[in-house]
Amino acid sequence: MTTTGSYIAAIDQGTTSSRCIVFGADGRIVSVEQQEHRQIFPQPGWVEHDGAEIWTRVRSVIRGALEKAQLTRADIRAIGITNQRETTLLWDRRTGKPVHNALVWQDTRTEGLCRELGREVGQDRFRGETGLPLAAYFAGPKIRWLLDNVAGLRERAQAGDILFGTMDTWVIWNLTGGPDGGVHVTDVTNASRTMLMNLHTLEWDERIAESMGVPLSVLPEIRSSAEVYGHAVGELAGVPVASALGDQQAALFGQTCFSEGEAKSTYGTGTFLLLNTGERVVDSHHGLLTTVGYRIGKGRPVYALEGSIAVTGSLVQWLRDQLGIISTAAEIETLASTVEDNGGAYIVPAFSGLFAPYWRSDARGVITGLTRYVTKAHLARAVLEATAWQTREVVDAMRKDSGVELTALKVDGGMTSDDLLMQIVADVLGAPVERPQVAETTALGAAYAAGLAVGFWPDLETLRANWHRAAEWTPRMDQATRDREYRNWLKAVERTMGWVEDDQPAPQS
Numbered sequence: 017m018t019t020t021g022s023y024i025a026a027i028d029q030g031t032t033s034s035r036c037i038v039f040g041a042d043g044r045i046v047s048v049e050q051q052e053h054r055q056i057f058p059q060p061g062w063v064e065h066d067g068a069e070i071w072t073r074v075r076s077v078i079r080g081a082l083e084k085a086q087l088t089r090a091d092i093r094a095i096g097i098t099n100q101r102e103t104t105l106l107w108d109r110r111t112g113k114p115v116h117n118a119l120v121w122q123d124t125r126t127e128g129l130c131r132e133l134g135r136e137v138g139q140d141r142f143r144g145e146t147g148l149p150l151a152a153y154f155a156g157p158k159i160r161w162l163l164d165n166v167a168g169l170r171e172r173a174q175a176g177d178i179l180f181g182t183m184d185t186w187v188i189w190n191l192t193g194g195p196d197g198g199v200h201v202t203d204v205t206n207a208s209r210t211m212l213m214n215l216h217t218l219e220w221d222e223r224i225a226e227s228m229g230v231p232l233s234v235l236p237e238i239r240s241s242a243e244v245y246g247h248a249v250g251e252l253a254g255v256p257v258a259s260a261l262g263d264q265q266a267a268l269f270g271q272t273c274f275s276e277g278e279a280k281s282t283y284g285t286g287t288f289l290l291l292n293t294g295e296r297v298v299d300s301h302h303g304l305l306t307t308v309g310y311r312i313g314k315g316r317p318v319y320a321l322e323g324s325i326a327v328t329g330s331l332v333q334w335l336r337d338q339l340g341i342i343s344t345a346a347e348i349e350t351l352a353s354t355v356e357d358n359g360g361a362y363i364v365p366a367f368s369g370l371f372a373p374y375w376r377s378d379a380r381g382v383i384t385g386l387t388r389y390v391t392k393a394h395l396a397r398a399v400l401e402a403t404a405w406q407t408r409e410v411v412d413a414m415r416k417d418s419g420v421e422l423t424a425l426k427v428d429g430g431m432t433s434d435d436l437l438m439q440i441v442a443d444v445l446g447a448p449v450e451r452p453q454v455a456e457t458t459a460l461g462a463a464y465a466a467g468l469a470v471g472f473w474p475d476l477e478t479l480r481a482n483w484h485r486a487a488e489w490t491p492r493m494d495q496a497t498r499d500r501e502y503r504n505w506l507k508a509v510e511r512t513m514g515w516v517e518d519d520q521p522a523p524q525s
Contacts, residue, residue, distance in 0.1 A: 021093035024467045025081065026459040027074055029099040029183045030263065031120065034073040036081035037459040043482035045456060049080030056117055061124040064117035067105045070183070071190050078251050089252045095191070096259035096466030098266035098458050099183035101209045104158035106169070106234065109179045112195040116166050119158040126157040133157065133228060142224050145214045147297070147306025155182055156211035160229045173234050180234040182206045184260040191257050192246035199246035202236040203260035204317060208308040213238065215297050215306060218317060240311040242465035259465035261310060263458050264288045268320060269310050270461030271426040271452065272483045274476050279422055281407060283431035287325040289407065291414045292318060302413035303373030312468060321417055323372040323410030327365040328403040329431050335399050341392045349436045352397040359394035360385040362508035363402050370512065373413040379512040403431065404440040405505040411445060424448045428457040443493035444502070453486040
């Protein structure tokens with residue numbers, strides 16, 4: 017028999033699936049339930065999700081996680097939410113029905129609109145207030161597109177009948193009653209990805225909303241990342257809904273990167289690095305985004321710099337699926353371990369241009385330095401090194417922008433199971449790399465924030481004490497080798513640029 021309220025549930029509404037994970041007081045996982053949802057591609061470059069389907073999946077995974085752990089709602093002290101960021105949904109406040117599929121963060125249909133909004137200023141028109149470049153990635157232009165392209169929608173929005181939300185807002189609204197009293201809120205981390213929130217005031221910027229053609233009436237109330245927004249109905253009736261964090265910020269929180277200079281990197285299909293910059297809003301001049309890291313209750317907001325790398329795990333998939341050099345992703349470590357170095361070969365995976373810190377859509381992938389000496393093992397090693405060198409470039413940009421030296425890098429995501437890759441990352445950064453025991457850091461971050469909000473955990477220090485290192489890699493490469501290899505990498509990157517001619521400027525993200 018469990019003590020009442022002994023657990024925290026986290027809902028992780030991701031790009032491909034929704035999960036509910038139940039955590040105990042020690043931060044360990046008690047149960048997990050996961051369900052995928054459809055990816056809808058109406059045209060090239062367009063990506064949509066069905067909001068109603070996602071809400072059905074969320075309800076289902078909540079039930080499944082409770083059943084697996086043999087728990088009832090009385091055992092759950094609070095619910096936290098983390099979500100795919102920027103994905104944009106509009107719905108009818110009276111019926112609760114979406115008026116159109118959600119436009120996913122990957123959707124590029126607003127590129128032309130973003131160029132138009134830039135006017136003579138260009139991508140940086142709203143960067144001073146929002147920390148973001150004008151890009152198809154963010155939610156604000158997606159709202160404008162829906163209002164312009166769904167018949168009668170702008171009129172309904174102006175009449176006060178339409179609500180906007182990223183996925184945190186949609187899930188919280190439905191969890192707390194939907195059309196029957198649902199709470200319409202978002203948190204500062206998700207709001208900071210709309211391009212409509214002023215980073216300094218943490219409020220919607222009326223001037224930008226007007227410029228973008230978004231009525232303030234559709235926008236949710238901005239709240240902190242850890243407070244009780246309302247109470248659930250349905251499967252978790254009465255349980256406080258007590259946190260919301262965008263997925264990358266949730267991982268920063270779950271990795272307990274609470275001090276300035278602490279950073280995490282999530283290695284998946286692509287890679288996202290976030291550096292805690294404390295209470296400073298650090299403007300980026302080196303291709304990074306300025307974003308809100310988190311805000312606990314009435315505490316001061318903590319900011320972060322974010323760097324995104326487009327191709328890391330997907331490069332390993334390419335080696336497997338397109339080239340057939342390996343038959344499983346795990347084989348790359350074994351193959352790359354048979355050689356001491358890359359044999360002089362470098363692979364830069366600019367498959368769809370370069371992301372941070374370059375933002376060059378005219379770039380395409382290259383393999384350079386080939387000689388007869390190079391084997392498939394050298395290429396496997398070059399694939400792993402590509403992830404490490406791209407990490408180094410983002411870390412360098414973060415140092416230039418913030419003046420903060422990286423003390424250690426906390427890592428999570430699927431690629432961190434590759435010990436050789438983690439060693440290479442430590443070597444090229446010249447800093448320790450640490451992998452935690454609980455790999456589900458995104459859901460854990462949402463759980464931690466919800467637990468703080470209801471007093472389940474007393475303070476940040478308790479959460480730090482929960483963080484346990486499963487493995488650490490320290491640098492073994494000497495400085496001269498590191499410098500030489502980095503020079504070669506940068507030469508290889510130069511060779512990717514200018515391949516596509518007459519391309520439009522790259523969207524930053």
